Amino acid sequence: MLMWVGILLSLRQELMVTIIIFLLLFAKVGATEYKTGVVLNWVNVLLLVNFALGFFPLSDATLFSGMFHTNRLIVLEKNMLNLGTLIISLQAYDWLKSHRQVPEFYMLLLATLVGFFFMISAGNLLMFYLGLELSTIPLAALSSFDLEKRRSSESAMKFILSSAFSSALLLFGISLLYGATGTLGFDAIASRLDGSAFQLFAFILILSGFAFKVSAVPFHLWTADVYEGSPVAVTAYLSVVSKGAVFFVFVQVLYTVFKPLAGNWYRILILLSVLSMVVGNLFALRQDSLKRLLAFSSIAQSGFILAGITGSSRAGEASVIYFILVYIFSNLGAFGVVSLISAKTGREGINDYKGLYATNPWLSWIMAISLFSLAGIPPTAGFFGKLFLLMSGAGKGNYVFIGIAALNMVVSLYYYLRVIKAIFMDSQPQPIGRLKIALLPNIAFLVCLAGVVLTGFLGWIYDYIYSLSIGF
């Protein structure tokens, strides 16, 4: 009995989300009619409860003979993802309210979340793969959730094909690794890696799979189209929660399982990082659609995160997790505005935002502050996030690499400022009218804003993450 309680408590976040999924299922198939607004509110409240649950840290645990493990860092990471999902759910309020299939949307969304939770907690490559697929397939369905739009289905198609490809790479790599080491458990693999060519081949395949998921160049080609075609809420989810989850696992796997191969992946990561930053930024310069701009900017941000990972010190992991926390706030702030305006007016181009400040000062400031945070300008938290990534990357003494990264910050500033210029300085004949913002999206905006402004000044947040991090 006691053992069961222990298991349930260790799985509390996964269980909570699963319960929400089942409740939604009952609501959907149940005889009684449901109101969309009520469903929305209940899901948000339950996600909030789950978020609160994550603040009661329990002792570390390893379950199911090493398949699943949890510790304070993992609980924190899950909580961050949960927070991101909650913010997205709040921001999508207007879009969902008019949508016919709200329960299905949440079922799919939360299924991906559970998948990510299991993936982060994985102690075994099988479990990891299971979690990843549990999240990928619903994500494809989600990206076609603008049911009437052709672009949405197109993006779903692209997503499922590229995901299938990356999963195949990953699976091939996993099977080869199994052949090379005779095990799938993380701890056992680490002790049996010796850097032979065969193992390296397997590792490269796995790495490519990861690179696909975090849309690092040259594995980024699906990103912009999928981001553009999907509903904004799903785009936000893809770029923040999905990417964050994969990065959490990526760091863990690199720093623990593939630690013996550190000499090999260090250079590969630098290459991927530089390519992602440069290509992402250069493509972002020319975009006219805000969603595509944010898509390429998120590719560039992946490059910065990879730069932080190359540090492979405790500061490396801490800076990655800290940056993702900041990234959740800043990117969701920006996407929230896009989502709201897109839901109410259907306009998504940078030119549509001209003169926005005159009619919607509050939204404009949220957008501006979020973009400044993405660009890494103080006093926003993005400044600290980016700087810590680069600091950790510089720890190995590779200043040329960090110099390229720092100059990329300058390039990225240009396109973020372009948007801000359109909002504050330009005008157009038909500006977006004054929009009424409902309570829930406003709460989400406040959370994002508070996160963007305060996270940097509260140094203990970084310190807490640092105290949980590992490195070598």
Add this chain to the structure above:
Amino acid sequence: MNLSLLVLMPLITAVAVLFCSRLNGIRWVSLAGATVQLLLSFGLLALYWRERAAGNGAAMLFEYRHAWFPSLNIWYHVGVDGISVAMILLTAFVMEAAILVSWKVESMSKEFFVLLLLLSAGGYGFFLSLDLFTLFFFLEVSVIPKFLLIGIWGSGRKEYSAMKLALMLMSGSALVFIGLLGLYYNTGGAGGPHTFDWLAIAQMHLPLEVQREFFPFLFVGFGIFTALFPFHTWVPDGHSSAPTAASMFLAGISMKLGGYGCLRVAVFLMPDAAKEYSPVIILLATIAIVYGAFATMMQKDLKYINAYSSISHCGFILLGIGMLTGTAITGAVIQMISHGLMTALFFATIGMIYDRTHTRLVERLGGLLKIMPFISTVFVIAGLCSLGLPGLSGFVAEITVFMGSWQRTGEMYRLATILACASIVITAVYILRATGQTIMGPVKDLRYNGLTDATWNEQLAGILLGVGIFAIGVAPFWLSELLAPGVSAIMDHAGKAFTVGKAIIIK
């Protein structure tokens, strides 16, 4: 004295402004905040003198440390010596005047004043910082307000200028950041924690290879802020397109952030590299001085005249720093303050003239002395200060730089000094021509006849900055004495690296 108050005061004022609904409230609250800040700065000066008089010989006074990111050994660490006190006083003067001349800003005035106050908070914080991370934070804070101030309230090609300025200054920051990381990872030696602490790094005496590698990053990075040739191109566009108050702050304070950073971070922490690179610095500074002066001669727009002459004048700052003698460095710091006051006054009067005549072209102006005597007088004072008339601050600054430069022996240094001196003649030409054409002679345009002279707030701003200029020009000893300990600390730290020379103090 709690130095953080100096950073908090503008922020508190900005928050208070946010809650004001009427235009007058916004103005008066901002003015009150800036005035309190000015009083605080004077208070700081008095307290600083009292401490020094009481024999407190510490390098930095009123230090305050607070752990910000303990795991990375990043601290919020502030403290002042004479140089920072002088810079803070300058900032307070310029801010007070900037708020006074912004009285007329009526479109989106709340945003304007809030951004201006945020901009000043960055300046104060920068001059106070003793932790290099804190310093970098405050250096970068100004990007948002600068971009928005120029882009929204500017004139001419404002979007282009705002973008250019933001990107070029950001590149400067990127270089500074690489330099700072280089310093950080080369501290701590045998496994000890790395540090950003300015005082701690100063005591370490970094190895020569490290200095050689990272000095250019820091010097050029900060140099971009202070119009180091060939990275000066943001200056004319940025300053000319900015609204008056932002021009005043940009030229008066923001450019000084660079000079201060070059001196306090690059040269102070890496004296051996500074010695090695000093010919390059001097070469670039001399080019900036001469080129800036000649470029100014060709300008027709008053704001462009002042912007290009700023390049030339900031060249003196870099020249003084690059000469590495105690006197020259003192001169460079005096030049920072003098130029800060002078250029702010210049931009303020140009703004006043433009508000009335709606043109800044020299050829369209004329005879303003008859119509607006106060503005014209102040305009001439600023001009005379710029060309270095004895009795005004510009003279003190330039003569100190030149005397200090002469102490550095060697043909190249002599030649640079002579060229820099000669540029004063060119300065005289363009200043006298511009002032002569705009304020003397017959009134060019009859429509100007009905124009009014300065209002009370504009008069106050002019008097405030004018008093500063005279105070340094007539009685420079108080400033030199204020700066002396800071400068001698730099010289002592450099040890044998710098030519010492006899310290000349202009009294």
